[in-house]
Amino acid sequence: MGLRRTCMTLLLIVVVAGAPTGCLLGGDEGEPPIYVAITIDTERDYPPYFDTYRGIDEGIPRLTALLDEYGVRATFFVTGMVALHRPDVVRDLALSHEVGCHSLYHNEALYSLSYEEKEERMAAATQFLEALVGAPIVSFRSPYHSGDTDLMHILEDLGYTSEGSARKAGSYPYHPASDDWNVPGDMDILRIPVSNVPSYCYSFFLYDSSFVAAYEYAVAAQETRDITVVVIGLHPWEFCEMETGSEQWDRICGDVTYTMLADLFAYLSNKNVRYVTYAEIVELFS
Numbered sequence: 001m002g003l004r005r006t007c008m009t010l011l012l013i014v015v016v017a018g019a020p021t022g023c024l025l026g027g028d029e030g031e032p033p034i035y036v037a038i039t040i041d042t043e044r045d046y047p048p049y050f051d052t053y054r055g056i057d058e059g060i061p062r063l064t065a066l067l068d069e070y071g072v073r074a075t076f077f078v079t080g081m082v083a084l085h086r087p088d089v090v091r092d093l094a095l096s097h098e099v100g101c102h103s104l105y106h107n108e109a110l111y112s113l114s115y116e117e118k119e120e121r122m123a124a125a126t127q128f129l130e131a132l133v134g135a136p137i138v139s140f141r142s143p144y145h146s147g148d149t150d151l152m153h154i155l156e157d158l159g160y161t162s163e164g165s166a167r168k169a170g171s172y173p174y175h176p177a178s179d180d181w182n183v184p185g186d187m188d189i190l191r192i193p194v195s196n197v198p199s200y201c202y203s204f205f206l207y208d209s210s211f212v213a214a215y216e217y218a219v220a221a222q223e224t225r226d227i228t229v230v231v232i233g234l235h236p237w238e239f240c241e242m243e244t245g246s247e248q249w250d251r252i253c254g255d256v257t258y259t260m261l262a263d264l265f266a267y268l269s270n271k272n273v274r275y276v277t278y279a280e281i282v283e284l285f286s
């Protein structure tokens with residue numbers, strides 16, 4: 001009741017003052033929003049080294065509570081093995097977020113497999129995830145960002161509309177060429193790489209920086225674009241204290257990534273941004 005009265009009062013003030021009445025999240029009227037995609041490579045802990053699922057059991061609840069707090073709809077790229085071992089978690093994620101595919105296993109680079117092996121794994125993972133969540137799976141990211149041109153054709157044949165592996169040369173979304181996934185062409189699938197800031201926008205690469213600094217870098221790099229897209233990559237196990245044996249990884253596992261992400265959401269809360277899933281980015285570029 002109080003909230004409704006406050007809103008009506010604000011609306012009245014805005015109308016009387018002749019100001020715009022649109023429901024902008026901030027920024028100048030008419031300015032297109034900055035589109036921000038929060039993406040989570042949802043796999044077992046620190047692959048291929050660990051066989052545990054602490055990230056799924058402990059990390060995901062922390063992360064989804066933070067996403068809920070800021071009304072962020074994210075894209076979770078889920079391995080078939082996570083879906084097998086934690087089906088209830090994946091079903092719950094699908095209620096509030098987009099569930100994409102992160103291949104069947106997370107053991108080796110996909111380009112090291114034959115065409116037939118890649119095809120079998122993609123088909124199995126896709127069928128498994130679709131049966132679990134009861135909806136088409138249309139977004140994909142390779143384990144270790146290890147795809148190739150064949151994979152683009154396999155994914156397109158399976159009905160995927162986007163592919164989210166990072167690439168070194170630039171990071172703006174594009175449709176790949178049918179004979180080289182690393183150059184623009186006329187395939188239907190849209191590559192939406194993780195932002196380049198100037199390294200990949202994952203916590204691991206930012207431990208001396210922050211997601212806020214990375215966001216500003218990515219936005220500035222797209223100054224001449226009509227559509228500005230910032231893609232951030234995360235892993236569930238980064239939200240748990242981990243002893244990986246790697247000092248670099250241990251530094252970003254636990255509170256560091258959580259705090260850095262919370263700081264970003266707070267920073268963006270009064271800016272003209274719109275959080276989007278991969279399926280929604282495909283709509284933007286269609």
Ligand SMILES: [Zn+2]
Nearest residue numbers: 041043143144
């Ligand atoms: Zn991964």
